[in-house]
Amino acid sequence: MTPPTPAIVSQKAAKALPRWALLLLCMAYVIPGFVVRDPWKSSDVSAFGYMLELARGKTSWLNPLLGGVAPETDGLLPYWLGALAIQWAPAGISPDMAARLPFVGLLVLTLVATWYGVYYLARSPAAQPVAFAFGGEALPTDYARAMADGGLLALLACLGLAQLSHEATSYLVQLCCTALVFFGFASLAFHRVAPALALVAGLAGLALAGAPALATLLGLGGAWVLWHAPAQEVAHRRTWACATLALLAAIAGMTWLLGLWGWRIVGIAAGGKEWLSLARLLLWFGWPAWPLAIWTLWRWRKQIASAQWHRHLWLPLWFSLVSIGATITTNPADRALLLGLPAMATLAAFALPTLSRAVAALIDWFTLLFFSLSALAIWVIWIAMQTGVPAKPAANVAKLAPEFAPSFSWLALLAALAASVAWCSLVWWRASRDRAAIWKSLVLPASGAALGWLLLMTLWLPLLNHARSYVPQVQNMLRVMPDAQQGCVQTYGLSRAQTAAFQYHGGLTLQPADSKNGNKDCNWLLVDASAWPAPPGIVQAAEWTPVANVPRPTDKNDQVLVFQRTSQLAP
Incomplete structure (x- = not known):
């Protein structure tokens, strides 16, 4: 008999991850x-530049400009x-740190939102584990909590999440909003106010x-899943679906009035995508969530193919497909794929109750090594x-990062030591006995990703x-133009960053x-x-005398030419 x-899942396997450890x-x-840290090249520092211009009142809030150039992405919210964070921050906080504070909250x-999204989907009747003949199966709330822990661990384990989720750019805002939409659709069966606000x-x-088309696709897909969901699972499901469509219409009108609609589809005429590079991105960016997500699609294939449109499968599947489609058709590809990680992590969580002991051991050993x-x-x-x-690594660093002077920080060292000791303790805990919790296979991947990120950032x-x-390049540049800060400086061909x-x-x-x-x-x-050389209508070369060519120390292709007005040269 097919279950x-x-x-x-037994009740013992539905044990929740200790809250203190998860926090x-x-x-x-x-x-x-x-x-x-400093603002990094290039999306991070360019976004910060627009924020600083707005905070200082040098550009319009509805049409921000930096050096007379509009942002590369169309969004305004980031x-x-x-x-606003720069304007409201206390005096002791630097502007770049102040600008990042709201984005800390967005990542949190x-x-x-991902944890609660997985939790409410796992509480769906169709997602419940098989009932045992003599009892002992996992209780619905305990099972859902353990699955949510697994989903959050799967998200933290994704290799592509770390850097992009720590940049103060529109892509982190889009990631957070995608997670909110996902939570809203996932929790409608249990609540009303919170899902409505989240949607x-x-x-x-x-x-x-800057992603109105993505909002439309996610909203339409979510409304479709709601419309076809079992009536006993979501009360007033079709009312919610119609309300979602009305909300999408209102948002479409708002974005049209603000001029935020735009297409960034990469066409064949423009060269299309480099498919090998795209394949590599898809391979590593969502690791280890995507192999587990594929396993979920296989093990739950009968539920996916049924006519009941089970939300715990179709909702994350649709969000993942939209993200992958955007990755294939738009630039930048990694930013588009970032938005699908919460949904992939959700699908990965539903693979956990179906993994064999051998597969779980393989994941553990690969992650450990x-x-x-x-x-x-x-x-x-x-x-x-x-x-x-050792001399060879030191020589490689000196070669790849000229002019770099190492510095020592006791705080960074202690944090790195604490993280390393915690990793060793976790490995011992995982290997010491056979753990029953269904999230056990993702503890090492998530903790390993956190360890690597913390060591790099310390x-x-x-x-x-x-x-x-750009700090080293700016410092070298100021040495050859010592009085530039007292007057104005003309520019040509500089990037936003x-x-x-x-x-x-x-x-x-x-x-x-x-x-x-x-x-x-x-x-x-x-x-x-x-x-x-610049066009004569923009720069008259005869009026300027070259002074220096200042490259970024770690990128010799990123060079800035410094000129001084000829009439100002010393005789």
């Missing part, structure tokens, strides 16, 4: 990467959040963050940076700041170059090397 679901894991993942909200905030936030070796490599290279031993943070920020970094780190007043209407009081000119 109604493939999930066979510590989330803190170890969320906090590093948001604190004590820049509003960062600008993403994790919370309004999530769909409107997606549209205001991968993250232990990665942590060891991070420690060895850090020791080499501090002491010069031991390697000075190196990463040197390699990924360069403009933001030069204004913030260098304290420069930048103006776009214009040979006809330009400010003759600007005695300095900065030009991206790839944009030189």
Whole structure:
């Protein structure tokens, strides 16, 4: 006899992950990467540049500009959040740290919404495990709590989440709003107010963050699943579906009035996608959630193929398909795939009750080796940076990061040591006996991802700041133009990230170059090397004398040419 679901879970296996352990894991993942770092190239620092312009009142809140250039993404909400945080932050907090504070909350909200989304889907009648003949099966709430723990662990374990979720950009806003929409549709069977607020905030936030088409697709798919859900599962399901459609219509009108509708589909005429690169991205970005998600689709295939449209399967499946479709058809691909990680993690959670002991052991051993070796490599290279031993890693760092001067921090060292000891303790705990909890197979992947991220953001943070920020280039540039901060500086061909970094780190007043209407009081000119020579209508080369070519130390292709007005040269 075929069981109604493939999930066979005892009450012992539905044991919840200790709350203190889950909170510590989330803190170890969320906090590093948001604190004590510079804005990084390039989306992070360019978004911060727009936030700073808004906070200082130098541009319109409905049409933000940086150096006369509009943002690369069409959303407004991320820049509003960062600008308001800068304005409201206490005086002791730097503007770049203040701008990141709302995004810390957005990442936390993403994790919370994902946990509750999985929890309410796992409480669906069709998601319940098989009832045992003599009792002892998992209770619905305990089973749902254990599944939610597994879903959150699967999300934290995704390799592609770490960096992008710690950047103060529109993509983190979109991720949070996607998780809110997912939670809203998942919890409608149990609550009314919270799901309604989540759907309004999530769909409107997606549209205001530059993804109105994605909001429309997710909303339409969610409404379809609601409409076809079993009547006994969601009360007034068709009323909710119609309300969702009305909300989508209102949001579409709002985004049209704000001019936020736009298509970024990559066509064949434009070169299309590099399919090999895309395949590599799909392979590693969602690891280990996507293999488990595929296993879920196989083990739950009869429920997926049934005419009942079970929400615990179709809702995360639709969200995942929309994200993968956007990854294939739009740029940047990794940012589009980021939005599907909560749904993939949900599908991965429903694989946990169906995994065999051999598969669980394989996941554990692979994770143990991968993250232990990665942590060891991070420690060895850090020791080499501090002491010069081993010599080869130290030489490689010096070659790849010229001008880098290692620094030592007791706080960073203690945090890294504590994380490493916790990892060793966790490995011992996992290997010491056969654990029954269904989330056990994802404890090591999630903890290993948190360990690697924390070590990078503590031991390697000075190196990463040197390699990924514009501070070294700005410092070298100011040495050759010492009086530039007292006047204005003309620019040509600079990217948004360069403009933001030069204004913030260098304290420069930048103006776009214009040979006809330009400010003759600007005695300095900065030009991206790839944009030189400039058209005569913009820059009269005879008026300027080259002074220096200043590259970023870690990227020789990123060079800025420094010119001084010829009339200002010393005789």
